[in-house]
Amino acid sequence: MTRIAAALVSLAAFVALWKLVTLVGGYPDYILPAPEVVAARAARAIGSGVLWQHTAATLLEVVLGFTLGAVTAVVAGIALAKSLLIERVLSPYIVAAQAVPILALAPLLDIWFGGGLLARVVICALIVFFPIAIATMVGIRSADPLLAEMLRSLGARPGQITARLEIPSALPVIFGGLRVGVTLAVIGAVVAEWAGASLGLGVLINIANQGLFDTALMFVALATLAVIGLVFYGLVLLVERRVLPQS
Amino acid sequence: MQSTASQTADPASGLDVHAERVGVQFSARGASVEALRDLSLEAPAGSFTVLIGPNGCGKSTFLRLVAGLLRPAAGSIAVGGTPPRAGDRRVGLGYQQPRLLPWRSTLENVALPLELRGISTDESRARALEALARVGLAAAAQLRPGELSGGMQQRAALARALIDDPPVLLLDEPFSALDALTRETFDGELQRVWLERPRTVLLVTHSVAEAIQLGDRIAVMSAAPGRVVRSVEVDLPRPRPAELLGERHAAEIASEVRSLLAAVHPAELRPWGEGAA
Numbered sequence: 001m002t003r004i005a006a007a008l009v010s011l012a013a014f015v016a017l018w019k020l021v022t023l024v025g026g027y028p029d030y031i032l033p034a035p036e037v038v039a040a041r042a043a044r045a046i047g048s049g050v051l052w053q054h055t056a057a058t059l060l061e062v063v064l065g066f067t068l069g070a071v072t073a074v075v076a077g078i079a080l081a082k083s084l085l086i087e088r089v090l091s092p093y094i095v096a097a098q099a100v101p102i103l104a105l106a107p108l109l110d111i112w113f114g115g116g117l118l119a120r121v122v123i124c125a126l127i128v129f130f131p132i133a134i135a136t137m138v139g140i141r142s143a144d145p146l147l148a149e150m151l152r153s154l155g156a157r158p159g160q161i162t163a164r165l166e167i168p169s170a171l172p173v174i175f176g177g178l179r180v181g182v183t184l185a186v187i188g189a190v191v192a193e194w195a196g197a198s199l200g201l202g203v204l205i206n207i208a209n210q211g212l213f214d215t216a217l218m219f220v221a222l223a224t225l226a227v228i229g230l231v232f233y234g235l236v237l238l239v240e241r242r243v244l245p246q247s
Numbered sequence: 248m249q250s251t252a253s254q255t256a257d258p259a260s261g262l263d264v265h266a267e268r269v270g271v272q273f274s275a276r277g278a279s280v281e282a283l284r285d286l287s288l289e290a291p292a293g294s295f296t297v298l299i300g301p302n303g304c305g306k307s308t309f310l311r312l313v314a315g316l317l318r319p320a321a322g323s324i325a326v327g328g329t330p331p332r333a334g335d336r337r338v339g340l341g342y343q344q345p346r347l348l349p350w351r352s353t354l355e356n357v358a359l360p361l362e363l364r365g366i367s368t369d370e371s372r373a374r375a376l377e378a379l380a381r382v383g384l385a386a387a388a389q390l391r392p393g394e395l396s397g398g399m400q401q402r403a404a405l406a407r408a409l410i411d412d413p414p415v416l417l418l419d420e421p422f423s424a425l426d427a428l429t430r431e432t433f434d435g436e437l438q439r440v441w442l443e444r445p446r447t448v449l450l451v452t453h454s455v456a457e458a459i460q461l462g463d464r465i466a467v468m469s470a471a472p473g474r475v476v477r478s479v480e481v482d483l484p485r486p487r488p489a490e491l492l493g494e495r496h497a498a499e500i501a502s503e504v505r506s507l508l509a510a511v512h513p514a515e516l517r518p519w520g521e522g523a524a
Contacts, residue, residue, distance in 0.1 A: 150346040153314050154360045155334020164359075168350050244350075 033216040041216035042223075050204075055224055057199035058189050061117070062228065065124025065192075066185035070178060073129045077136020077174075078162065087137075098130040102188065106195035115196050123195065124188035128181040135177025139170025175240040182232045186225055201225050261293035261447035262327030262337060262414040264313055270321030270472075271308055282308045284472035286322070292414075293445045297458040299504065300468030301511065306451040309473070310417045313449060314338050326415055336364075339408035341418040345400035347392040347407075354379065354388040357406045378406040381440070398429040409440070418450045422457070431489045434460055438486055455504050459497055460487050465504055469511040476511050479504055 015035050022034040029037055045051035076094075080087045097105075106123050113119035143166040151161050193202030201221045208217035271283040282305040290296040298306045311317040312324050315331030315338065324330060326337055347356045354375050355362075361371035379385050382402040392400055401421055408416060418437075422430045434457055441448060441461075452458055458465045458481075465479045481500055483491070491497045 146342070146344060146346055147348065149316065150340075150342065151359075151363070152333050153316055153338075153340045154363050155336065156363050160363055164363075165348065168348070 030213045030215045033219060038216045038219045038223075041214070042220045045217060045220055051220065051224065054199055054201050054204040054221070055228075057197070057203075058186075058193070058201045058225070059228065061120045061124050061189040061192060061200065062185045062232065064117075064121045065188055066128050066182055066232070068121060069125035069128030069185065069188075070132050070181060072125065073132035073177070073181070074136050074174065076129075077133040078140055078167075080133065080137040081140035081166075082162070094130065094133065097126070102127050102191055103194075106191050110192070110195040119195075120189065120192035120197060120200075123192035124185055127184045127188035127191070131180040131184065132174070132177040135173045135180075136170060139173030140166045142173065143169040171244055175236070175244065178236050178240075179233060182236050183229050185232070186229045190225065201228075260414055261445060263292045264288070264290040264296075264415060264447055264449065265325045265328075266309070266312070266322070267324070268322035269309070269312060269319045269324055271305070271312065271317065272320050281472040283312075283319075284474055286468075286474045288466055288475050288478075290447055290449060292327075292447055295441060295448045295450070295461055295463045297462035297465045298449060298451045298468060299453065299455065299458050299465055299508065300473060301470045301508070302453075304468045304470050305473030306468060307419050310340070310419050310449060310451060313415070313417055314340050336411055337413055338415045338417060339411065339413035341401075341404055341408045341416070341421045343420040343423055345392065345397075345404040347400060347403060349392050352389050352391055353384065353395065353403045356392065356403060357410055359407060360411050374410060375406070378410040379403070381409070382406045382436070398425050398433065401425065401433065405437075405440075412444075413446070415447045415449070418448065420451050420453065423453065430457075435486075435489060437461065442486060455501050455508075456489075456492050458504065459483070459500055460489060460491050465500075467504060467507040467511065477507055479507070 019035050022032055025032065033041075042051070076090075080091065102123065105126070109123050109126070110119045113122050140162075147165050147169075148161055151165055156164070189200065190202035190205070193200035194206065197203050201224055204221040205218055208214040208221065266286055266288040269283055269286045270281070273280045273282055286305075286309060288296070288309075298309065300306055308317065312319055313326065313331060315333045315335045326335070331338060347353075348359070351359075354372060357378050358368075358371040358375035361374060362368070376385060376388060379388055382405055384399060384402050384406065387395060387399060387403075392403070395403065401424075405421070408418075422433050425433060438461055450458075450461060462481050464481060466475045467477050467479065468474065469476050479500060483494075483497060483500075492501055
């Protein structure tokens with residue numbers, strides 16, 4: 001409860017400061033619209049159904065992209081941790097792919113994957129992949145060798161050691177990666193939409209910005225993205241608390 | 248693989264452990280380190296053998312050989328006439344650290360050996376509860392290792408090692424991290440558990456008092472590369488109390504063991520100031 005109260009107070013303070021800046025600065029709406037202007041614009045966008053249309057498209061990309069990215073990253077992270085050969089062969093490519101800006105890769109991937117939802121999901125998954133794969137690899141490797149020896153002495157097979165020791169030991173670190181990954185998923189979805197889409201909050205930002213100089217609508221889209229990020233981050237935290245009883 | 252029924256048929260069972268001129272080398276960064284050389288040891292079925300020796304003499308390495316976690320480079324090792332292999336069900340293992348999985352309850356930790364073999368959850372839990380009751384931990388079944396004291400954790404580890412009723416029990420300094428009082432209680436309980444259900448035990452320790460209280464014989468090992476220098480028989484009646492060393496014959500055995508230890512590892516046991524070798 002105190003947590004929610006703190007969040008509300010902080011939000012109120014933020015809006016108040018924002019209002020103060022617009023009052024003192026007296027900026028035109030296309031540079032910095034006042035909070036009530038943005039609120040009115042949000043009400044119109046919600047009322048017309050436009051905001052929801054774009055939000056739904058982005059949500060779908062985030063959910064599918066994050067799921068695809070996280071699942072492949074956990075599998076790859078385990079493989080990287082278990083096999084020195086796989087790590088030596090693959091890790092340069094993984095690091096290189098991460099070092100190339102996703103913004104530059106996105107148009108290429110958009111062409112390769114047919115420019116539809118699949119392309120956007122792949123772009124989103126790609127940006128999610130790296131932190132989760134690395135966290136999984138580090139987590140799996142952090143398993144206590146003394147516990148592994150104990151399991152071997154009990155006749156555990158390699159798969160049983162992975163399931164009963166390595167994955168549970170890695171979970172706290174994997175969840176750290178998932179928290180980073182889920183916020184990146186939102187960025188990935190927007191970048192993918194910029195590379196080619198007709199719907200989505202990234203598209204809405206472009207429309208508001210380039211076509212209409214509707215800065216208030218841009219603010220509405222940005223705020224919606226922020227809320228999506230917060231909600232998904234919160235969901236990951238919630239799952240983490242359920243799965244990790246010790247935390 | 249022997250069936251459980253034939254193992255439990257003879258209450259004084261256990262399997263003999265036989266090591267014949269065993270040698271082990273480790274290679275670390277190109278250099279080869281000889282851990283054991285020409286180690287021979289005979290532990291008859293149902294006997295309690297204590298291994299004692301200086302730090303780094305390969306006592307733990309020897310236990311890992313008997314557990315089948317390591318293969319000897321030279322010589323041979325046999326449990327009940329056949330070489331042990333990793334995951335050998337004839338051998339239970341207790342370590343210096345309890346080595347419990349921290350995210351599992353005590354009960355789930357003790358049930359682990361059965362679970363790994365694919366025994367049903369109901370049966371393995373029931374047997375784990377029995378095993379916990381034997382070491383006086385039934386009330387802690389649902390607690391996690393982090394909620395147990397060091398002594399309770401070691402009890403749980405002992406219950407895990409004994410759950411499958413292995414004919415051979417290997418204990419690698421299981422009480423060394425416990426305070427002196429807890430340790431004495433533990434030694435007494437270990438003796439009780441063993442007297443109730445004799446099996447072959449190999450116990451590694453640094454404590455001469457513990458060795459004399461528990462062992463049928465004490466195998467004194469040399470510094471690395473380790474081998475058994477001498478086996479000292481402990482012909483004292485059981486059950487033996489903790490204050491045993493006050494008695495004359497026990498004290499004689501203790502001083503014999505101490506002088507053997509001093510001979511194999513003079514540098515560590517010599518009083519300060521007499522000069523290093």
